[in-house]
Amino acid sequence: xxxxxxxxxxxxxxxxxxxxxxxxxxxxxxxxxxxxxxxxxxxxxxxxxxxxxxxxxxxxxxxxxxxxxxxxxxxxxxxxxxxxxxxxxxxxxxxxxxxxxxxxxxxxxxxxxxxxxxxxxxxxxxxxxxxxxxxxxxxxxxxxxxxxxxxxxxxxxxxxxxxxxxxxxxxxxxxxxxxxxxxxxxxxxxxxxxxxxxxxxxxxxxxxxxxxxxxxxxxxxxxxxxxxxxxxxxxxxxxxxxxxxxxxxxxxxxxxxxxxxxxxxxxxxxxxxxxxxxxxxxxxx
Amino acid sequence: xxxxxxxxxxxxxxxxxxxxxxxxxxxxxxxxxxxxxxxxxxxxxxxxxxxxxxxxxxxxxxxxxxxxxxxxxxxxxxxxxxxxxxxxxxxxxxxxxxxxxxxxxxxxxxxxxxxxxxxxxxxxxxxxxxxxxxxxxxxxxxxxxxxxxxxxxxxxxxxxxxxxxxxxxxxxxxxxxxxxxxxxxxxxxxxxxxxxxxxxxxxxxxxxxxxxxxxxxxxxxxxxxxxxxxxxxxxxxxxxxxxxxxxxxxxxxxxxxxxxxxxxxxxxxxxxxxxxxxxxxxxxxxxxxxxxxxxxxxxxxxxxxxxxxxxxxxxxxxxxxxxxxxxxxxxxx
Numbered sequence: 001x002x003x004x005x006x007x008x009x010x011x012x013x014x015x016x017x018x019x020x021x022x023x024x025x026x027x028x029x030x031x032x033x034x035x036x037x038x039x040x041x042x043x044x045x046x047x048x049x050x051x052x053x054x055x056x057x058x059x060x061x062x063x064x065x066x067x068x069x070x071x072x073x074x075x076x077x078x079x080x081x082x083x084x085x086x087x088x089x090x091x092x093x094x095x096x097x098x099x100x101x102x103x104x105x106x107x108x109x110x111x112x113x114x115x116x117x118x119x120x121x122x123x124x125x126x127x128x129x130x131x132x133x134x135x136x137x138x139x140x141x142x143x144x145x146x147x148x149x150x151x152x153x154x155x156x157x158x159x160x161x162x163x164x165x166x167x168x169x170x171x172x173x174x175x176x177x178x179x180x181x182x183x184x185x186x187x188x189x190x191x192x193x194x195x196x197x198x199x200x201x202x203x204x205x206x207x208x209x210x211x212x213x214x215x216x217x218x219x220x221x222x223x224x225x226x227x228x229x230x231x232x233x234x235x236x237x238x239x240x241x242x243x244x245x246x247x248x249x250x251x252x253x254x255x256x257x258x259x260x261x262x263x264x265x266x267x268x269x270x271x272x273x274x275x276x277x278x279x280x281x282x283x284x285x
Numbered sequence: 286x287x288x289x290x291x292x293x294x295x296x297x298x299x300x301x302x303x304x305x306x307x308x309x310x311x312x313x314x315x316x317x318x319x320x321x322x323x324x325x326x327x328x329x330x331x332x333x334x335x336x337x338x339x340x341x342x343x344x345x346x347x348x349x350x351x352x353x354x355x356x357x358x359x360x361x362x363x364x365x366x367x368x369x370x371x372x373x374x375x376x377x378x379x380x381x382x383x384x385x386x387x388x389x390x391x392x393x394x395x396x397x398x399x400x401x402x403x404x405x406x407x408x409x410x411x412x413x414x415x416x417x418x419x420x421x422x423x424x425x426x427x428x429x430x431x432x433x434x435x436x437x438x439x440x441x442x443x444x445x446x447x448x449x450x451x452x453x454x455x456x457x458x459x460x461x462x463x464x465x466x467x468x469x470x471x472x473x474x475x476x477x478x479x480x481x482x483x484x485x486x487x488x489x490x491x492x493x494x495x496x497x498x499x500x501x502x503x504x505x506x507x508x509x510x511x512x513x514x515x516x517x518x519x520x521x522x523x524x525x526x527x528x529x530x531x532x533x534x535x536x537x538x539x540x541x542x543x544x545x546x547x548x549x550x551x552x553x554x555x556x557x558x559x560x561x562x563x564x565x566x567x568x569x570x571x572x573x574x575x576x577x578x579x580x581x582x583x584x585x586x587x588x589x590x591x592x593x594x595x596x597x598x599x600x601x602x603x604x605x606x607x608x609x610x611x612x613x614x615x616x617x618x
Binding site: 052070163165169197199206231242243 | 314315316330331332333334336337338341342343346392395396397398399404405406457458460461462464466469470474476477478479588593594595
């Protein structure tokens, strides 16, 4: 399995690149990995991104190679990458790329600690170890800082909703007791009402929401799934059907439409801060 | 015993089962509630958790299950009578797949609208079912004025395949989250959390059941074959049209409320026939009543057996229906 060193394209000479690295052309299908690669300084080497990547703004000029269920293998190969960041579950794609002699980095969604793990691993792979270490340590320090600030505050029982039908509480998906959303909620000083359910996503029935009585409901979505501001009042009013839960009674149903929360990338500290500010407004002015 | 006497006995018997099931089911669930407190109307409703769990979470769910179960079971009887095939289900002619396509589009495109308290997905599902009915009927009519059940079956099966392909097409371009939500909708969900969907479906339900009542004797005659039925004075085309539209609308309404919950429309008719015989004047009301009780019971199992996780009700009906169906096939008649 020979690793081909790609002949540099003319445009590559205009930007700096790590001179010793064999990885000069990178494709990433995973939005959070894309953000990480730019953060650790491998941005100039990116030649292709996934369909759902939106940050940083530079990605808008790059070719889109698909995502989890529809990776465009031909396009990926035509970009002549040295390294492709794929989802851990894309076994077929991994096989095809390996057969073509292209390096693969398998990304797996997991908890908050894996964000810094992955940043360090990408740093090793792209030979930007120092910068990656700096970013990762910065994130760890930022999270510790938030945890410290909320340490002695009472922790509101929180329902963290990341999906439901429009204008209805049916098909309601909330974070379970594991995964990065749950970890961010913990760091931000909240307690997940579904902390005891050891899955990443819980489809919460009406009875479960009523029985668990959240003090706060946080609805988080990616920016491109955000509701137009004209619709938000109607979407808020659907919660009135469950008037007995403290979150509705005390008007603590909040919409957090922010990519920094839903993408477990280098901006997790900012995302956690957004959550912390929603849960403990008195601490974070 | 006269038919009227047997009718009364059948309805009372199955009716008792249904009433008992409907009374007991809302009392049971993964959360233990204080019933005295739930019915204590001096506490403001917005503060009474037990009342909210009973009246917002459980009771609408039970009623929805009863309506959907009754609709699927009786529609199953009518389709089996119309197509003269014991394997016919409410889903055979493409109505539920059309409804599913509507739902998938509403989910994937995040459609936001509400009408009479009903949100986008159930509305889109009902619209999809109406579209499927119209297309299948138009196709079945295309060749000749009457309604050939063979052409109807072929048109239905073809539209089933076509709508399924459209669903896959939409899903391919949908995000992973939307695909998962669609899949979950396809497994069935009776957690309506409101009486609105049930009230909205009531006119369709009443109309369908009224036509079913009229169809009892025609279906008995049709079982002999359309020519024999015609010679006995039945207007076969009219009966077939009435059967097709009423059963399809019933299916469309049921799928809009709870999604395409399978096996109810095929197990219940057969089970009921084993108990009361083939006379549609008994089979139809008995199936509606038993279907209601059966689906409500399945939903009870679905929401309690793996608490705190709730299973989709379609899984329970399939787990019961599959083996039952195999037994039906291999038993000595």
